[in-house]
Every structure is written in C-alpha cells, then in structure tokens.
Amino acid sequence: MNDKIENTQSQMRKGILEMCILSILEKGDAYPTEIIEELKDAKLIVVEGTLYPLLNRLKDAGYLNYQWKESTQGPPRKYYKITPEGKKLLKELKENWEDIVKSVNKIIKK
Amino acid sequence: MKKTTNIHLSGIIFNIEEDAYEKLSHYLKSIETHFSNHTGKKEILEDIENRIAEILSSKVSNYKQVITLEDVNEVIQTLGEVDQFETESGQSEKQEYSTTIKKRFYRNPDDKIIGGVCGGIAAYFDIDPLWIRLAWAIAFFVFGTGLFVYILLWIIIPEAQTPSQKLEMRGEQINLSNISKGITEDLNQLKNKASNEFSNLSSNKFIAFFQSLFSEVLQFIIKIIKWSAKALAIFVFFICLFILVVLLASIFGETSVYISTQVFNASLMTSQFFDTTFQYIAFKIAVFLILVVPILYLLSLLIKLLFNIKKNFKYISFTALVLWISGWFIFVPIIIQIVDRYSEKSYSKSAIAKYIIPNKTIYIKMNETYEDVNMDEKNFKIKLSNVFYYSSDASSKNIGYPSVILRKSKDDSLRINIIHSALAETPKQAKKYAQNIQYSFSINDSIIELNPFFNIPKEDQFHFQRVKLIIEIPSNRYVYLSKNMKHFLIDTENNLNLDEDEIVGNKWLMGIDQLQCVENCEEYKAKSYQSKINKIKDENDEEEDGE
Numbered sequence: 001m002n003d004k005i006e007n008t009q010s011q012m013r014k015g016i017l018e019m020c021i022l023s024i025l026e027k028g029d030a031y032p033t034e035i036i037e038e039l040k041d042a043k044l045i046v047v048e049g050t051l052y053p054l055l056n057r058l059k060d061a062g063y064l065n066y067q068w069k070e071s072t073q074g075p076p077r078k079y080y081k082i083t084p085e086g087k088k089l090l091k092e093l094k095e096n097w098e099d100i101v102k103s104v105n106k107i108i109k110k
Numbered sequence: 111m112k113k114t115t116n117i118h119l120s121g122i123i124f125n126i127e128e129d130a131y132e133k134l135s136h137y138l139k140s141i142e143t144h145f146s147n148h149t150g151k152k153e154i155l156e157d158i159e160n161r162i163a164e165i166l167s168s169k170v171s172n173y174k175q176v177i178t179l180e181d182v183n184e185v186i187q188t189l190g191e192v193d194q195f196e197t198e199s200g201q202s203e204k205q206e207y208s209t210t211i212k213k214r215f216y217r218n219p220d221d222k223i224i225g226g227v228c229g230g231i232a233a234y235f236d237i238d239p240l241w242i243r244l245a246w247a248i249a250f251f252v253f254g255t256g257l258f259v260y261i262l263l264w265i266i267i268p269e270a271q272t273p274s275q276k277l278e279m280r281g282e283q284i285n286l287s288n289i290s291k292g293i294t295e296d297l298n299q300l301k302n303k304a305s306n307e308f309s310n311l312s313s314n315k316f317i318a319f320f321q322s323l324f325s326e327v328l329q330f331i332i333k334i335i336k337w338s339a340k341a342l343a344i345f346v347f348f349i350c351l352f353i354l355v356v357l358l359a360s361i362f363g364e365t366s367v368y369i370s371t372q373v374f375n376a377s378l379m380t381s382q383f384f385d386t387t388f389q390y391i392a393f394k395i396a397v398f399l400i401l402v403v404p405i406l407y408l409l410s411l412l413i414k415l416l417f418n419i420k421k422n423f424k425y426i427s428f429t430a431l432v433l434w435i436s437g438w439f440i441f442v443p444i445i446i447q448i449v450d451r452y453s454e455k456s457y458s459k460s461a462i463a464k465y466i467i468p469n470k471t472i473y474i475k476m477n478e479t480y481e482d483v484n485m486d487e488k489n490f491k492i493k494l495s496n497v498f499y500y501s502s503d504a505s506s507k508n509i510g511y512p513s514v515i516l517r518k519s520k521d522d523s524l525r526i527n528i529i530h531s532a533l534a535e536t537p538k539q540a541k542k543y544a545q546n547i548q549y550s551f552s553i554n555d556s557i558i559e560l561n562p563f564f565n566i567p568k569e570d571q572f573h574f575q576r577v578k579l580i581i582e583i584p585s586n587r588y589v590y591l592s593k594n595m596k597h598f599l600i601d602t603e604n605n606l607n608l609d610e611d612e613i614v615g616n617k618w619l620m621g622i623d624q625l626q627c628v629e630n631c632e633e634y635k636a637k638s639y640q641s642k643i644n645k646i647k648d649e650n651d652e653e654e655d656g657e
Contacts, residue, residue, distance in 0.1 A: 032161060047190020049141070052157045056150035074167035075120035075160055 013044075017054060019097060020044060022063065022082060022090040031069070031077040055080065063089055114176055119163040120156075124170070126177040134162075134182045139302070144192040146298055158189065215417035216270035216279040217263075225264040233279050234417070253358035255351075258406060266410045266421055340416065347412045354405050361394055361402070382499060382508075382572040383448050393444050399437025403430055452533040452574060456540030458547075463525045466556050471617065472524065472583060473557040474514075475592030497566065497575055508566040512549060512577035514595065516602040518620055519582035526551075526558070527580040532573045543573045551579070562598070583620040588628065590617045606631075606638040 017039070024030060024038050032051055039045045058064045063086030066078040082090070114125045117134075126134070141158060145151045162185050169181045218229030221239055228246055232239035249256030270279045384390040407430040414421065466472060493499075497510040519525055532543035549564035564577045583589055591599070591614045599610035603624040606613075616634065618625040627634055 032157065033164065047194045048161060048188050049158065049190040049192075049195045052154045052161075053145070053148065053150070053195070055157070056148075056154050060150055071164070074164035075122055077164075078157065078160070 014054075015093075016097075017044060017050075018058065019090065019093040021051075021054060021058065022086055022093070025064065025080055025082040026087065026090060029079045029081045031079050033077075035080070058086070062086075119166070120160045122163050122167055124163075124166055124177050125175055126182075127179060130177055130179040130182045133179060134185070137182075137186055140192050142302060144195065161189065213280075214275070214278040215267050215413075215419050216275055217267050218279060219269050219271070220276075225260070226269060227260055227263045227267065230267060230270070230279060236280070252355055253362050255355050255358055258354070258358070258402070259351075259409070262406055262410050263413070265426065266414060267417075267419060268421060343412050343416055347409065347416065350405055350409050350412065354402065354409070357401050357405065361398055379499075383451070385451075385571060389444060389447070392440055396437050396441035396444060399433050400441055403433045403437065406430075451535050454535060454537045454540050455531060455533050456537045456544055458530040458541060458544040459527065461525060461527045462553070463523045464553055465522065466524050466584070466587070470556045471588040471590050473590045473592065474516075474581065474595060475557070475559060476562045476594040476598065477551075477559050478594060497572060499572075507568045508570070508572055508575070509563045510566065510575055510577065511562055512560070512564055512579055512598065513600045514560065514598045514602075515578065515580045515600055516589065516620075516625065517580060517582050518623055519584045522584045524553075524584065524587075525582040526553075527582070529576075529578040529580070531576045531578070534573055540573070543570055543575060546570050547575050547577060549577045560598075562594075585620050585622060587620050588617055589620060589625070591615065606634055608634065608638050608641065612637060612641065 020039060020042070021035060024035050032048070032055065035055075036045070036048045036051055039051070045051065055064065059066065059080075063083055064080050065083055066080045068076045069079050071077050112127050112129075114127055115131050117124050117126055117131065138155075138159070142151075142155060145154050148154065165185050165188060166177055166181060169177060169184075213234065215234055216230050217226035218233050218239075219226050221229030221232070223229075223243070228242040229239050232242050246256050246260065249259070268275075270276045380393065381390055384393065407427070410426065411423070413419065414423065496513070497508050499506070499508055528549065530544040530547045530549070532540045532547070534540035534543055546567050547564050548567075549561060551558065551560045553559075558581065560579065564575070566572075566575050593615035595614045596611050599614065602610050602613070604613055604618065605621065605624055605626045613625065613634075616627075617629045619628045620626075
C-alpha cells in the first residue's frame with residue numbers, strides 16, 4: 001500500500017509542479033535558477049535536478065520556449081518564456097486545480 | 111599540495127582537484143545513464159552542465175582559483191542525486207524510462223478456468239487468454255501433449271497471490287523491441303564509458319583505461335553469451351516438445367506411419383508381443399515412465415530457466431526420479447517375460463513325394479490368385495520377421511510368406527518337405543504354434559503351385575512363425591522357375607553363382623549337386639559377371655568408407 005500512496009503523491013506533485021512552473025513564467029521570463037529559487041521557497045522541490053526534465057518536456061510540448069542571454073557571471077543562461085499555448089494550458093490547469101481544492105476541502109472539512 | 115586537472119563545462123574552463131574531478135565525473139555519468147532513454151537527453155544534460163558551470167563559477171575568485179571536493183559536494187547537494195529526481199518528479203517517469211521491472215511467470219488466479227496457467231501465460235505475453243486456451247485445446251488432442259504440459263506448468267508455476275506478485279506477473283511487456291532496447295542500452299553504456307575513458311587519457315592512465323575497457327568489453331560479451339544461451343534453451347525446449355509429441359503419439363496413438371511401402375505402427379507392433387492386455391498396458395506405462403518423464407522433467411527445467419521461476423525443484427526432482435526408477439521396475443520383468451516367451455523353438459515337419467515322368471520340365475510358381483488375402487498394401491500393417499500383421503475391413507490376422515529352397519533329390523522322385531517352425535515359452539507350446547500354421551500348395555502333373563502366404567490363427571499372435579519348403583528335385587531334370595518366385599527363394603545354389611533373386615524366370619537343369627544353366631546362359635553369365643563387378647565395387651566402396 002505504501003507504494004501506491006507514494007506513487008499517487010508523486011503523480012500529484014508532478015502535475016502541480018508543471019502548473020507552478022507555468023504560473024511562475026506567466027509573471028515574467030525567468031531562467032532555471034530563478035524558477036528553482038521560487039519553487040524551493042514554496043518547498044515544492046528540494047533538488048534542482050528535478051526541474052530540468054520538466055522544463056524540457058514543457059518546451060518540447062510547445063508550452064514554453066527560451067532564448068539565450070549573456071550572464072555577467074558564468075555561462076550564458078536560457079531564459080524561458082511561456083507561449084500562448086502554455087497560457088491556455090495554465091488557465092485550464094488552474095481551473096481544474098480550484099475545482100479539486102474545492103471538492104477536496106468539502107470532503108476534508110466536513 | 112594537490113594535483114589539479116583542467117575541465118571545461120559549457121565553455122568555461124575550471125581548475126579542479128583530482129578527487130573533486132572523480133566525483134563530478136561520476137555524478138555526471140549517473141545522470142547520463144538516468145536519462146539515457148529520455149528523448150531530450152542531450153538538452154537536459156546540457157542544461158544541467160550549464161547549471162553546474164554557473165554554480166562552480168560563483169565558487170572561484172581571484173583568491174580561490176581551484177574547484178575543491180567541497181564545491182562539488184555542494185553542487186551535488188543543490189542539484190540532487192539521481193534517485194531524488196525520481197521521487198520528486200513522479201514515479202510514472204521511472205516507469206517510462208527504466209526497464210528494470212522484472213517480469214515473472216505466475217498462474218493468474220483472477221483469470222482461471224482450471225489452474226490459471228493459460229491466464230498467466232496470456233498475462234506474461236500480454237495477449238488475449240482466449241488464444242492461449244484455444245491453442246491448448248488443440249494441443250490437448252495431439253496425443254494428450256497439452257494435458258501433460260498443462261499439469262507440468264500447473265506444478266512448477268506458482269500462483270500470483272500478493273498484489274506485488276500480480277504486478278510482477280504483468281510486469282513490463284516482453285517483446286522484441288524491449289530485448290533490443292536492453293541490448294542498445296548496454297551498448298550505449300559501453301560506448302559512454304569508453305569515450306569517457308578516452309577523455310581520461312590526458313592524465314596518463316593508460317593501464318587503468320585498458321583495464322576498465324577490457325572489463326567492460328568482457329561484461330558485454332558475457333551478456334551476449336547469456337542471450338545466446340537463452341536462445342539455445344528455447345531451441346532445446348522446442349526439440350523436447352517435438353520429442354514429447356512423437357513419444358506420446360507412439361504410446362497412445364493408433365496411427366500408422368508409412369515409410370515408403372513399409373507400414374510402421376509402433377503401438378500395433380508392440381501389441382503383437384503380449385498375450386494379455388494387462389501386460390500390454392503395463393508395458394506402455396513403463397515406456398511412459400522411462401521415456402516421457404525425463405522429457406517432461408527437462409521441459410520443466412527449461413521453463414524454470416527461461417521464465418525465471420523461483421520454485422524449489424527438490425520435490426519435483428525426487429518425484430521424477432522415483433517415477434523413472436519405478437518405470438524400470440515395471441519394464442524389466444516384462445522384457446524378461448517377453449524374452450522367455452520366445453526362448454524355445456520347435457518344428458512341425460511333413461513331406462510329400464511324387465514320381466515325375468522323365469524329360470518333363472518341372473514348373474514352380476506362386477499362385478497369383480491367392481484369394482484369402484486382399485493384396486492391397488494398405489492392409490499390411492506391420493512386418494515382424496517374415497510375418498505381416500494383416501488387417502482388412504473384413505478380417506485381421508497374421509500372415510507370413512514362406513521360404514523356398516531347391517535341392518537335389520536322393521532318388522528319382524520329386525519330394526517337398528514342409529517345415530513349420532515357431533518360438534514359444536515351452537517346446538510343447540512352440541510345437542503347437544508350428545502345427546497351427548496353415549499352408550497349402552498344389553502339385554498338378556509337373557506343375558507346383560505355391561501359396562505366397564501362410565496363415566496364422568488370430569489367437570496365436572506372433573511367435574516367429576515360419577514356413578520353409580525344401581523342394582528336392584531328381585538329378586537331370588529340368589526346372590522352370592516362374593518370375594513370381596522372386597523374394598521367396600533362399601539357399602539355392604547354381605553353377606553361375608547368381609543370387610536366388612536373379613535365377614527366376616529361367617529354365618535350369620538339376621545337376622550333380624546344384625542347378626545348371628540351360629537357357630539364355632550367355633545373358634545370365636553376363637548378369638553374373640555384372641553382379642560380381644558390382645559386388646567388388648561395393649566392397650571397395652566399403653573399404654573406402656572405412657578409411
């Protein structure tokens with residue numbers, strides 16, 4: 001049973017993470033380190049390695065794109081930008097999320 | 111003092127301490143392996159390297175120019191170990207990109223009709239169980255092969271009881287693309303390692319490089335050998351299955367196999383040697399235990415090996431051994447009985463003498479209209495010694511063909527000695543069987559007409575019955591041997607030293623001790639010469655073969 005709980009949790013977390021990445025980028029373009037900082041603050045992730053495959057997938061699916069920008073320190077950085085499709089997806093995800101929160105709260109707080 | 115190495119990440123050069131380098135390199139390799147099946151592998155790796163470069167460049171300044179182990183540890187802590195990626199980004203990702211779920215053969219308790227074997231196979235190969243059941247139903251009628259293999263699988267395959275066993279039962283799909291995926295993964299790892307080792311060359315680690323390359327290549331070869339061993343096991347498995355079908359067919363089947371014109375029916379053949387059905391069934395059981403049990407055991411070992419079944423074979427091995435030995439305990443006494451059954455030989459002799467007018471040629475021929483026997487070859491089921499088991503729609507019995515010998519008579523009369531013989535447990539019984547043989551021929555004037563078959567009463571079964579006709583011909587008499595005497599003549603000497611089969615269809619004169627050629631002698635001499643040449647040739651060939 002433990003396996004099952006863990007699996008559901010990680011599935012949920014994955015969906016939530018994708019939503020959060022999209023909403024961070026909706027506020028403005030950012031490079032991975034900035035996104036990580038915000039996610040770490042919100043205690044959504046602990047290690048940075050998690051983020052890269054997620055960004056890669058979102059980019060491949062057409063929800064994000066990026067451009068290179070020179071950095072004063074270290075190598076050039078990828079600045080990620082949300083695409084119109086990404087915005088559409090985010091809107092849907094947010095609506096879904098609110099629905100879920102509402103329904104779950106209803107049950108939990110009874 | 112510590113030695114440093116130069117590396118570059120995302121176009122930035124770093125001075126790094128050796129131990130720190132080792133750790134970083136190992137870390138990057140583990141990430142590479144982790145994402146090896148990911149479509150965006152290259153990009154993700156670039157991103158991660160980029161990030162590492164960023165962190166490391168914040169660690170160096172004018173005062174601290176070298177990357178230390180501590181810095182690398184910090185990088186790893188920030189980015190996280192590979193297994194942390196998995197837990198944070200969801201397990202579905204692990205399922206998508208890893209091939210490590212071990213699949214096992216289990217009987218399926220949720221989809222069963224008898225023992226859940228078919229359901230388990232269907233789950234293992236991910237196909238509709240209906241097809242498996244259909245195949246099994248067909249196999250069931252192939253002399254019961256399906257039944258035995260089913261019982262075998264029922265015994266050796268455990269039932270999936272816990273949820274995790276049920277998960278294992280379905281596991282990952284086993285198909286060709288998966289197998290090739292496994293191999294390419296191994297190849298990729300090997301390639302990666304090799305190229306990484308190449309980049310190490312600068313730091314003069316020739317020996318270490320070759321050692322590790324050698325061990326990698328060796329591991330790869332071992333993997334290849336493992337795969338080919340599996341392929342071999344599958345091959346042997348199907349051979350065993352084929353042998354099983356053939357064995358069961360000969361034990362339980364009643365079908366005949368036609369080998370050119372000879373009919374072979376193992377079941378009918380063996381049944382001829384037993385006088386009681388009980389003995390015959392016991393014999394069949396013994397053959398089953400001695401031959402089929404080891405094949406079934408071998409099959410179960412192969413299945414265990416191929417499908418990675420965890421089952422203690424102690425009891426199965428023990429049972430198989432006990433069954434096999436008990437098979438011998440049944441078999442040996444039966445064989446002794448059978449040998450005993452044919453241990454004594456006895457004869458029944460009779461003779462007919464007739465005076466023949468001199469100068470008249472004696473004709474010897476086979477009766478071609480032998481009505482008792484329908485000459486259709488399909489009716490001759492088996493041949494034992496010179497006896498056929500004959501069975502037509504109307505009747506079934508044993509019939510045999512007689513042997514004919516021509517000799518010189520001591521006096522002026524034509525004499526025919528008829529010798530019946532048989533083998534049995536006691537001389538008395540043998541005599542009875544010999545006497546029971548029915549054989550007839552006719553002498554009409556100077557024409558001897560023989561029957562091509564003798565009859566054995568049905569209840570007598572097979573007892574090596576034989577009929578030998580010794581025809582004694584007075585000297586200076588002409589004998590014409592009809593062409594249809596071919597195959598019946600034995601032990602008959604002639605002045606041309608021709609084989610018995612070659613002297614038929616010609617006229618001969620009984621000389622002082624053997625037949626003399628009178629007609630077409632040139633032709634027969636040529637025949638004789640030719641046959642001698644052939645004989646010499648054959649002998650030479652044999653010698654050559656011997657060498």
